Amino acid sequence: MLLAVLLPFIIAIFIPFLSKWKDKFHTGFIVTAVPTVIFIYFAQFLGSGFDPVSREYTWIPSLNMNIVFYLDGLSLLFVLLISGIGSLVAFYSIYYLHKSEQLGHFYVYFLLFMGSMLGVVLSDNVFVLYTFWEFTSLSSFLLIGYWHYKEGSRYGALKSMLITVFGGLSLLGALVFMSVITGTSSIQQMILQQELILNHQFFPLILVLILLGAFTKSAQFPFHIWLPDAMEAPTPVSAYLHSATMVKAGLFLVARFSPMLSTSDWFFIIVSSVGIVTLCWGSYMAVRQTDLKAILAFSTISQLGMIMAMLGFGTKVAVFAAVFHILNHATFKGSLFMVAGIVDHETGSRDIRKLGGLMTFLPITATLALFASFSMAGVPLPFLNGFYSKELFFDSAIHLQQTTTGFIAFLKTAFPYLAVFGSIFTFVYSMYFFFGTFRGKANVHELPKKPHEAPFGMLVSPMILVAGVIVIGLFPQLINEPLIAHAASAVKGFDLPGHHIAFWHGIKLPLIMSLTVIVFGTVLVLSMSKWQGIYRFIPGGLSLNKFYDGLVDRTVEYSSALTKGYMNGSIGRYVRLIVGAIIIGSFGIMIATNGFRLETGNLAEVTITELFVAVMMVIAAIGTIIVRNRIAAILILGVVGYGLSLLFVIYRAPDLALTQFIIETVTLALFLLVFYHLPKFENHTQSAKTKTVNLIISIGFGALMTMVAISAHSSKMFDSIASYFIENSYKLGGGDNIVNVILVDMRGLDTLFEITVLGIAAMAIYGLIRLRGNRKGD
Structure with missing residues (x-):
């Protein structure tokens, strides 16, 4: 298991050397093999009899801190997504990125991110988890800013890192608190001592800090603003980071700590409220966008909000639906991002106002987009996996226990209506994406390139993902007991029988809600030109991006003034x-x-x-x-x-x-x-x-x-250590001179770093001498 996590980091070391032969052999083929091997290894754990697996490796024994990898149903689901989607994205990138690009840089960043995500979902030690967590922020910064010569890429990369690192530092504070309170750095051991944490005076602070880390990473309102700007990254990056991996890390964090935190009413209030607001706001704003990837970015925000809301609900049905939709979302959203990349690659534009009628020119791509977008919309068809988890979402929203009064009771009453509202706009942006791109009048003369179907290699990955949409839709029980039930059980903290997934449950309220979404959504799609003026009023001139830009600008301005005051x-x-x-x-x-x-x-x-x-x-x-x-x-x-x-x-x-x-x-x-x-x-x-x-x-x-x-x-x-050195310097160090033994052996690491500093200084001096000599023409 350790080798599986370290494999991407190990291969990343050799990528700069291998990329030198990219003219003869595309580096992407080697990179594709890495997640494929990892996927095959972890696929052996699938099955109805799967039990959690733990592996411990020595790290800092003096602090009783070791690297512990813990594989249960939840981490297995994410590992398979990270490696499975990763292999498809790597293969897709072979045909998307030209050999003239800096492929060595791209694939190093890609592998670093993959290894970091594997570390996040497998770590049981909270400090190891945090280390990998921040590595995901750093590597995603590099991936988003891959085209660093573009101002938009640099802006999006910096924005994503500032927001997610802020959340990461908040998470670190919570992990330190919990480690001190429980006396352990193991997540599983902390869960066993949940009463100690729940009853602690600092529990409200711990809860807020953990959720800040989760919300910033999973682009929850109001921290969602980094995700649309991250679309400046190459499409393979968007398909990987923003459909199956990085944005799901926050969901994983909430799910992993749910057995400990979900019994708190504040957990329900905050997580479910933020999730449902994110669903409604993301779906509403998606219809406003004109860039294909921007539409998908806000659609991702809305889908993440829906999953977060279900994790906040905390019921058995809601948790099962949440982990089920994590898988479904990865299949249809990953394929849609790849479709958007194909359209951009073959037409030279992602502006939906210039697109239209592309089904004639890109029939295979259009077919893939049809299945994926209709699945995202939750259209009730038996071969679309998105409908199953969407109906479970409605079912969980209407069956929240009405045993409380006051504000919580109000929320439980309001959630079903907000779920329908958000889903209506989900249907609208799904139809907007498909019909606006592939149907209607073709505007070929407005496109930079004459459209034509993508090469088969570029179509393979979205084909596999769409095949997943259909297979899961037709045979949902294939992944129910072997995977989804185990993942849901890990979130709930006890064995959870697999919820029976079926297309037809009779004419019940969840189906009526789905039909309501389709009816109202269809009306809004057909009348979009008549009501889109509402965006001039809501949000109008209000913008969280303006607040972010102003905050960053003022911080730089005041910091500069302060620095100039003493420098x-x-x-x-x-x-x-x-x-x-x-x-x-x-x-x-x-x-x-x-x-x-x-x-x-x-x-x-x-x-x-x-x-x-x-x-x-x-x-x-x-x-x-x-x-x-x-x-x-x-x-x-x-x-x-x-x-x-x-x-x-x-x-x-x-x-x-x-x-x-x-x-x-x-x-x-x-x-x-x-x-x-x-x-x-x-x-x-x-x-x-x-x-x-x-x-x-x-x-x-x-x-x-x-x-x-x-x-x-x-x-x-403390007692003097002199007697220890006198007694052991010769026996352990083999030297008569105690001072020399202390410096060389007892303080070996300290001396090593001193020598390293001197070595670096020597190289710097040598470089300056060479530079001076070159300037003189020597």
Whole structure:
């Protein structure tokens, strides 16, 4: 299982080298094999007798924190979607992206995102989950901004990252809270201690923070604004991120923590309300769009809202319908995004106002769009999977338990009406997408390219997805017990018998609601030109995008003004600010924690030799302030360093004395070399205010260091570790010199990073020397 998660990351390392041969062999064929292998591996877990599988790998044992992958019905559903849709999208991209594109970059980002999503849905450790969660934000940023030379791509990528990373940081706060409260970082262990979390005083904050992470990732209102701008990405990215993977991560998060949180009334109120509002607003705004991918973006928002609402309902039927629709949505929405890509690829336009009548030119593509769009609309036909989950949605909305009063009772009464309202516009935008693109009068003369059917390779992936729409519609029981029932059981926290999926249940209220949607939706489709003026009033001039743009612009403006306030090029000011902040912060902490300690009982006697060296160092330090010659100041400052070396010798620490002596000598030589080339010292007059500030900061910092040194020596919070080094340096390190063993073996990792820093500095210096030589023509 670990290899399955790491495989995309491992292959991503080799993609830049493999992409060099893209003229002979398209890189996409290699990439397609990766999710295909993963899909085949995890498909073996399908079946009515599937039990959860857990795998643990050592990560940070000292913190009792390990990488734990947990595969149950819910994570299996998402893994199969991530790998299955991923293989189809990768194959589709072979024919969508030309070899002249930077394919190496694209497929590296693609594999990084795939591996990150697999990590999210399989992780049981909350901190591992968060790590992968943020990797999805970073890799999606790179994918959305793939065409970085386009302003729209850069804007959409930054917008998506800012909003989703904000949610990710909120999620991290919730995970830390829950880990501290329960004493574990395992999600399954947290679920077992749900009462401890539900009854904690910080539970409302935990709930809000988790839902912020979920809502931002799954484009719930009002955080949905990043998704339409993300459509600037190549169509394969849209088909993958925004139909089956990234936007479903928020749904997965809510579903994974549902056994712990769903018993709270606030969970029901917030999740179901936000979901149903998102459904209505997304479907309403989709009809306003003129770009094919923008229509699909808002349709995705509405579909995600519907699934989120069902997770908020929390009933058995609602949860079953939610996980069922997650699968259905991936099939018809993934194929529709690919259809939009084909139309753009073969006509040169996605503007629905210029399209129309394309069924004559793209008959296969039009047929695929017909099945997918009608399934998305929830048209009651037995071979369309979308109808089944849509009817279950209606059924769950009307069967919410009416056992409460007040606001919750009002919501339960209103939800069925809002469900019908949102579904009416879902029907409208589905018909708008299909008939506006493929029926009506053909406007071939307005298109940049003469339309013709796409190559067969580009049609394979949407064909497979549409075949999934039809097969699930005709034989829904094929995926019921083996997959959907297990996923629903994982969300509810106990075994949930598979809900019987059937096309005909008689003339009942859910069917009447579906027929109502079709009747009113048809009327609105036929009269679109007469009522679309309503968008001038709702939303009119109001726009969350304007609020976002204003917030970002004001943040940049105020940050720039603040930075310019202290970044004026004066090194003296920078030092004063930095040292002043250290003084205030450190003194504040010492006062608040009563951190100053003074213990004189364990001090050695001070001899005349030590006193003489100390006085000499003090005089030299004062001399550096008085002298007005740079070279002389550096030489006098060297007295302080060499004086410290003498103290080390007196206290019988020859290693430290030798180290200090060498460092002081090298530093002194470097100072002299640098200052020799500087202009002569000029005594700039300083104001009394500046001198006073400098004096206060100097005395304050000296006092702080003195107090810290005294407190550090006087505070013995732990037993001395010296005896451990004495006993084990030779046995473990194999060296007689304890100091050397500590530096090389006991502090091996620390020393390794020090050497790494020096190595990087050496390479930087070498690069500067080469650059200087090139400028001289050497």
